[in-house]
Every structure is written in structure tokens, then in C-alpha cells.
Amino acid sequence: MSSVKASIALLCLTTFSNLVSAWPGPKSYVNIKTRSEQIADEYDYIIVGGGTSGLTVGDRLTEDGKSTVLVLEHGFYGGPITLDPTRMYNITSVPQPHLNDRRFNVGIGNIVGGSSAVNGMVFLRGTREEYDAWAELGGPNSTWTWEGILPYFKKGITLAPPDPAQAKEFNITYSMDYWGTTSKIFGSFGKGAMGGVMKVLYSAMKKMPGMTVPIDSGAGETGLYWYPLSQDPNTYARSYARSGHWDGLNRTNYELLVGAKVNGLLFDGDNATGVTFLSRNETNSTIHSVRARKEVILAAGAVHTPQILILSGIGPSAFLKEADIPIKIDLPGVGHNFQDHSYIPSVGFQWGIVPTANVSNPGSGSGAAPNLATMIGMPVISPDNFEAIAQRYADQDPTQYLPSSYDETLKEGFKAQHAVNTKFLRSKHVTFLEIMVRGPGGSVQNLHPMSRGTILPDPKNPTSEMIVDYNAGANPTDIDVMVENIRFMRRFMTTGDLAQYEAKETMPGANVTTDEDLAEWARQVIIPSVYHPIGTCAKVPREHGGVVDEDLLVYGTKKLSIIDSSIHPLLVGATTSMTVYAVAEKAADIIKARNS
Structure with missing residues (x-):
């Protein structure tokens, strides 16, 4: 086959694959949505990101059969494959001057299940001292210690x-x-x-x-x-997150919209009331909105959660001015501490x-x-x-x-x-x-x-x-x-x-x-990434460049929380997926407690 024909064949195959994965498979249910008109105007909770943390929290919030949750996921509903580029974002870093000006692939999942669907499946957690450091950096009376997180490792993982x-x-x-x-x-x-x-x-x-x-x-x-x-x-x-926290649940109060790219947050004063988004499954560029009665929860990951905040006017004021985005809250830590x-x-x-x-x-x-x-x-x-x-x-x-x-x-x-x-x-x-x-x-x-x-x-x-x-x-x-x-x-x-x-x-x-x-x-x-990005919306005091408090609420806002790896203040000495699960389990309890 000539290179031109091979390229055309690959393009057709990729396009077909993307179209197929945009639709529910044979084992999915009617609560997987593909178009904006299929969702309601309002839910109790909106979760931005259907990855490791988002699906975990969505599962826990809907266990009561009453609380309604909509998960908005940019990726599609497809099968998991390790490091498959069709299931990942196509991002390359800027040149790294201290590593001979090389550029590097930024590997994160773009699929229901997020990076848990494409990682190497190595399942490790950090040490006691590493998690205790999270609490030390968080301030007095922090519960983000080894002892405070261990129950959620046990809740989140079956050995x-x-x-x-x-x-x-x-x-x-x-x-x-x-x-x-x-x-x-x-x-x-x-x-x-x-x-x-x-x-x-x-x-x-x-x-x-x-x-x-x-x-x-x-x-x-x-x-x-x-x-x-x-x-x-x-x-x-x-x-992974989809098999553990979505497949087979079939709850009418737990919905998932695929192909949705969130591009802003809605506010009534300091209260987060919803999000705006574009649909990849629709040919027009209409901006849609959906509202949350109780809370908006960001779970778009260490790369994209900062973008949503900044597009909404929450971030470093100098950057917001340069980008000509009206400043809502000056939070210099957004996008930093990477x-x-x-x-x-x-x-x-x-x-x-x-x-x-x-x-x-x-x-x-x-x-x-x-x-x-x-x-x-x-x-x-x-x-x-x-x-x-x-x-x-x-x-x-x-x-x-x-x-x-x-x-x-x-x-x-x-x-x-x-x-x-x-x-x-x-x-x-x-x-x-x-x-x-x-x-x-x-x-x-x-x-x-x-x-x-x-x-x-x-x-x-x-x-x-x-x-x-x-x-x-x-x-x-x-x-x-x-x-x-x-x-x-x-x-x-x-x-x-x-x-x-x-x-x-x-x-x-x-x-x-x-x-x-x-x-x-x-x-x-040296390759500066094992596909474990963290820290870009850190859980530390605001005067230390923090973005969320000990209860994972974004400083200066109400009813807006972050639950993904962007809140980890320091890396732990382990692959990150198990820690993301544990943090999400703890976050779910925190969110339920304050909205009960």
C-alpha cells in the first residue's frame, strides 16, 4: 500500500473509531448522553471531567438514589488501551532548556475513565511521611495525613x-x-x-x-x-474508573454527557451555579449551559482544571489582564506549582x-x-x-x-x-x-x-x-x-x-x-514526565499560593470545589492513580457532609 493510501486508510479508520466511540456501547445505558438537548437544565451536582476522580465522586454522590449528578466529559465512551493516542490529548510541552531544549509528550487520558483508562496499571501509593507533608503544608488541624487518607485507600481499593x-x-x-x-x-x-x-x-x-x-x-x-x-x-x-464507578450502575440520577468541553463557570455573586460548554457531537458552535443546585465540582485534571478557572476569571491577575479576561478572583496559584x-x-x-x-x-x-x-x-x-x-x-x-x-x-x-x-x-x-x-x-x-x-x-x-x-x-x-x-x-x-x-x-x-x-x-x-501531573490548583493556604482550602473549596467562591490531582500540593513517591482514587473518596464524604 502506498504511503498516501495508508494515510487515507488510517484517517478513515481513526474517524470511524471516533464516531463509534462517541456512542454508547452495547453494555451502556440510556443515561449516557451525546447531545446537549438530551440533558436537563439543572442537577444537584455538576462534575466537570469523567475520569478517575470525577466518576468516583459521581458514584458516591448518587448512591442515595436521590441526588442528581451530571458528569461532563470531553472524551468519548470507548474501550481502554494503554497509551493509545486516540484516547489521549495531543499535547507537547514547550522546549526544556535544562534538558537540551527537548520537547515532551504530555500524556493524559481523553476518554470516559480518564487517565485510568490509558495508564500502565501500576498500582502504588506513597509513604506515611509524604502524605503527612500534605497536612504540614495545609496548616493546623489538617486531616490530610496518612491516617486521614488511609481509610479512603481501604474504601477505594479491593485487593x-x-x-x-x-x-x-x-x-x-x-x-x-x-x-x-x-x-x-x-x-x-x-x-x-x-x-x-x-x-x-x-x-x-x-x-x-x-x-x-x-x-x-x-x-x-x-x-x-x-x-x-x-x-x-x-x-x-x-x-479503572469507568468499570468501577460507572459500568453496571444504571442509576437514573447519574448521567454522563460525552464530547462536552467546558469553557466557563457560571456565578451568582460568589456562588457557583453552573457551567457553560461546547459539544463535540454537534456541528454548530453553540455555547450551552447547565446549572447546579448544590455544587459545581471540577475534576478535569491538573492540565485542564486551571484552564476552566482562568477562562472564568479565576487565576493570576497579571495573566488574566494579559489575556483580556475580566478578573473575578486573583488566585496566583492557578496553573502553578506544576x-x-x-x-x-x-x-x-x-x-x-x-x-x-x-x-x-x-x-x-x-x-x-x-x-x-x-x-x-x-x-x-x-x-x-x-x-x-x-x-x-x-x-x-x-x-x-x-x-x-x-x-x-x-x-x-x-x-x-x-x-x-x-x-x-x-x-x-x-x-x-x-x-x-x-x-x-x-x-x-x-x-x-x-x-x-x-x-x-x-x-x-x-x-x-x-x-x-x-x-x-x-x-x-x-x-x-x-x-x-x-x-x-x-x-x-x-x-x-x-x-x-x-x-x-x-x-x-x-x-x-x-x-x-x-x-x-x-x-x-531524562524524560520529565511519567504522566503524573499534579499540583496546579494546590491545597495550601491562600497566602502560600493555594487555590483550594482544606475542604477543597476554591478560595473566594462558594459551591465550587476541585477534587482531581491538581490539588495535590506535593508529589508522592508512587504512581498517582491510587492516590487520586483515595482523595476522591475523601472528597465525596466532605461534599456530602456539607450538602446534607
């Missing part, structure tokens, strides 16, 4: 235990003290077969100096542990001698095999250098590496974060390095980058796609940490139990030895 024989063979431990049994969102280990190399890798990593082995990946501790995937334990299909995990795709090794070990119970072959991760803090990553790195960071002017658009309140907020981050760098109980242990070598991730970026509209065309600037690598501590991550991988692969297998380094290469050379190589290969 399917591993196969007993396989668990005994490979030391897969877990504790139901950290998991629930009632949610339709599942974490499952799978029972896929594993070979003896996993025994060798587990044993070698366990013996690394300072390594601990928590009883459970959900215990809020660092160390070496097996972790579940977000998959159904019976079918091994993806378990964070994401970063990673190096491969610190490459090849075995000289392939490790082997006897295996009696490899697994049944059902579903994916259980997964092993090393999640460790700086004193374990770099016992000789972590204190020097922490001290260099502590001695920084906290505002030195922030984007120029950060005002005094945001600078004060980052000073508070700087103090927390300094403690993090010295703590064994805060995860900086994540390695998915599969060997030989592999990816290394920095889970607490110190650089902060922005996600803001184009002031000349604020309704167009958002401008994403990671500001990645601006703070040199991020490069220092990544250099130590590389060195840890080298020690693991070439010393201790693994020395006998004579692994040879292929990337960056054993000849790259100095800190300077490793840093130069890292800047060439």
Missing part, C-alpha cells in the same frame, strides 16, 4: 491476594490491614509465571545496604516489595552469565505476573553523598529556580515546600528512587523533583490547548539525585550477589564515571 503457592515461592507478602474488600476498583497481583531470575534479583536487592522489606506495598513504607496492578482478579482486564515524576528510560546492562534458580511454583500463567519494585530514600540510594546533596539544597535560595511568573505568595509557598523537601532528602522513609525490578538494569525514576513548572493557556488564545512547561532540571538537585540513582543501579548490578553474573554496562557506559559526565548524559536522556 485480590496473590496465589498462595506462588507467594510462598517468591516471598510475596501482603496485609489486608491496608486494603478494602468492597470497592469495584481492584488491585490484583496476577498469577503469571515467573522464572528463577526473579528469585535472584529479589535476594540481591534485599541484601543491598539499608534495604527494608515492608509486609505490604500499601503500608506507607519504603523498601523492596511486590505490588499489584489495577486489573480485575478474575478476567485480568483493566480495572510537578511530575521524571525518569531515565534505561540504565542498560547485559548479563555475562544469566542468573538461574530452582522454581517449584512459577505461577499458573493467568494474568500478568506479580511485579517487584524497589522504592527507596536518599540515605539508601546514596549513603555517602545524601547529606551533602541535602545540605546544598538547604543552602539554596528557595526562590532561585522558580519560573518568573511566581508571585510573592507562591514564593512563600515554595519556601514551605523547601523546608519539607530538605527533610525528605534526609529521610529513609521518603521514596526518591523507583526501580521496577526485572533486570538486567532498567529505568530509574526521580519521584521528588524540586523544579516547579507551569500549565497556563496561551494568553493570545486562551481557549486553545494549554501550554505545558515542566521547567525540568532547572533546580540542579534534580540532576544530583538522578546521578545518584544511576550509581545505585550500577552498585546493584555489579556488586554483592549479582557480581558473579558479570553484568556489562551498555548505557551510559562504564567509561562515563565522573559526576559531571553522568550529569551531562542524564540531561540528554
Whole structure:
């Protein structure tokens, strides 16, 4: 087939796919709407975003059979596929000057179920200290602590235990003290077969100096542990927001409008009363509106929730003036405090001698095999250098590496974060390095980058796609940490139990030895996103650049809340989806309590 014919065929296939996914599938119900005239004029709650947080809260608010909820989702109703570009937004970052001016894909879901429909299904949560830092940054009497969120991890996730024989063979431990049994969102280990190399890798990593082995990946501790995937334990299909919080509910008080792009908020004074939106399923450009009796809830994610606020006049006043948008509320934090995990795709090794070990119970072959991760803090990553790195960071002017658009309140907020981050760098109980242990070598991730970026509209065309600037690598501590991550991988692969297998380094290469050379190589290969954007409408005090209060209400408004990852003030050392579920579960209780 010629390239022209192939392009035409691909275009036709994509168009057909989009048209099909715009309509309910055979298992959906009449409460999935595709056109504006199919919805009512008013509901108790309007939720903007039918992703991980939006569907979770929509489910919980409609459990009583009385409260009416409309979810407005920009994407369509289609099947989930990992990192499928037809189910994701097409966004590319601006060039990153500290990473050799490279641009990067900004991966977020654009489908019912949101990013939970397209992520890698790795299901992890952060540590106790990381969530307690949320409360420290939030102010006195905050309930956003590990103890305050743990009940919602348990409410939000059902754990399917591993196969007993396989668990005994490979030391897969877990504790139901950290998991629930009632949610339709599942974490499952799978029972896929594993070979003896996993025994060798587990044993070698366990013996690394300072390594601990928590009883459970959900215990809020660092160390070496097996972790579940977000998959159904019976079918091994993806378990995600749509399957857990929409499919099969068929509640007449719970409706979903697909193809709806919200472009503004309606107010009566300070009270949010509804939203305006455009329909992708309609050929005209008519702006529609729908009203909320009790509350408008933003769940459009860390990229698009700031856009909705700014288009409604809520955001940094300097930006609003530049964009010629009337100022309703000056909230400088909107679109700022942007964070994401970063990673190096491969610190490459090849075995000289392939490790082997006897295996009696490899697994049944059902579903994916259980997964092993090393999640460790700086004193374990770099016992000789972590204190020097922490001290260099502590001695920084906290505002030195922030984007120029950060005002005094945001600078004060980052000073508070700087103090927390300094403690993090010295703590064994805060995860900086994540390695998915599969060997030989592999990816290394920095889970607490110190650089902060922005996600803001184009002031000349604020309704167009958002401008994403990671500001990645601006703070040199991020490069220092990544250099130590590389060195840890080298020690693991070439010393201790693994020395006998004579692994040879292929990337960056054993000849790259100095800190300077490793840093130069890292800047060439670091990717500043693991598709975990957070922080752009942070839950911190307003005088610290916060956008929502402890009850997730937007400062200066009434009846307007935010429930998605944009409110997370700091990244946790884990994939973000499980935390988004837990925050949404807690948010649902808060919202129900204040509207009862």
C-alpha cells in the first residue's frame, strides 16, 4: 500500500473509531448522553471531567438514589488501551532548556475513565511521611495525613491476594490491614509465571545496604516489595474508573454527557451555579449551559482544571489582564506549582552469565505476573553523598529556580515546600528512587523533583490547548539525585550477589564515571514526565499560593470545589492513580457532609 493510501486508510479508520466511540456501547445505558438537548437544565451536582476522580465522586454522590449528578466529559465512551493516542490529548510541552531544549509528550487520558483508562496499571501509593507533608503544608488541624487518607485507600481499593503457592515461592507478602474488600476498583497481583531470575534479583536487592522489606506495598513504607496492578482478579482486564464507578450502575440520577468541553463557570455573586460548554457531537458552535443546585465540582485534571478557572476569571491577575479576561478572583496559584515524576528510560546492562534458580511454583500463567519494585530514600540510594546533596539544597535560595511568573505568595509557598523537601532528602522513609525490578538494569525514576513548572493557556488564545512547561532540571538537585540513582543501579548490578553474573554496562557506559559526565548524559536522556501531573490548583493556604482550602473549596467562591490531582500540593513517591482514587473518596464524604 502506498504511503498516501495508508494515510487515507488510517484517517478513515481513526474517524470511524471516533464516531463509534462517541456512542454508547452495547453494555451502556440510556443515561449516557451525546447531545446537549438530551440533558436537563439543572442537577444537584455538576462534575466537570469523567475520569478517575470525577466518576468516583459521581458514584458516591448518587448512591442515595436521590441526588442528581451530571458528569461532563470531553472524551468519548470507548474501550481502554494503554497509551493509545486516540484516547489521549495531543499535547507537547514547550522546549526544556535544562534538558537540551527537548520537547515532551504530555500524556493524559481523553476518554470516559480518564487517565485510568490509558495508564500502565501500576498500582502504588506513597509513604506515611509524604502524605503527612500534605497536612504540614495545609496548616493546623489538617486531616490530610496518612491516617486521614488511609481509610479512603481501604474504601477505594479491593485487593485480590496473590496465589498462595506462588507467594510462598517468591516471598510475596501482603496485609489486608491496608486494603478494602468492597470497592469495584481492584488491585490484583496476577498469577503469571515467573522464572528463577526473579528469585535472584529479589535476594540481591534485599541484601543491598539499608534495604527494608515492608509486609505490604500499601503500608506507607519504603523498601523492596511486590505490588499489584489495577486489573480485575478474575478476567485480568483493566480495572479503572469507568468499570468501577460507572459500568453496571444504571442509576437514573447519574448521567454522563460525552464530547462536552467546558469553557466557563457560571456565578451568582460568589456562588457557583453552573457551567457553560461546547459539544463535540454537534456541528454548530453553540455555547450551552447547565446549572447546579448544590455544587459545581471540577475534576478535569491538573492540565485542564486551571484552564476552566482562568477562562472564568479565576487565576493570576497579571495573566488574566494579559489575556483580556475580566478578573473575578486573583488566585496566583492557578496553573502553578506544576510537578511530575521524571525518569531515565534505561540504565542498560547485559548479563555475562544469566542468573538461574530452582522454581517449584512459577505461577499458573493467568494474568500478568506479580511485579517487584524497589522504592527507596536518599540515605539508601546514596549513603555517602545524601547529606551533602541535602545540605546544598538547604543552602539554596528557595526562590532561585522558580519560573518568573511566581508571585510573592507562591514564593512563600515554595519556601514551605523547601523546608519539607530538605527533610525528605534526609529521610529513609521518603521514596526518591523507583526501580521496577526485572533486570538486567532498567529505568530509574526521580519521584521528588524540586523544579516547579507551569500549565497556563496561551494568553493570545486562551481557549486553545494549554501550554505545558515542566521547567525540568532547572533546580540542579534534580540532576544530583538522578546521578545518584544511576550509581545505585550500577552498585546493584555489579556488586554483592549479582557480581558473579558479570553484568556489562551498555548505557551510559562504564567509561562515563565522573559526576559531571553522568550529569551531562542524564540531561540528554531524562524524560520529565511519567504522566503524573499534579499540583496546579494546590491545597495550601491562600497566602502560600493555594487555590483550594482544606475542604477543597476554591478560595473566594462558594459551591465550587476541585477534587482531581491538581490539588495535590506535593508529589508522592508512587504512581498517582491510587492516590487520586483515595482523595476522591475523601472528597465525596466532605461534599456530602456539607450538602446534607
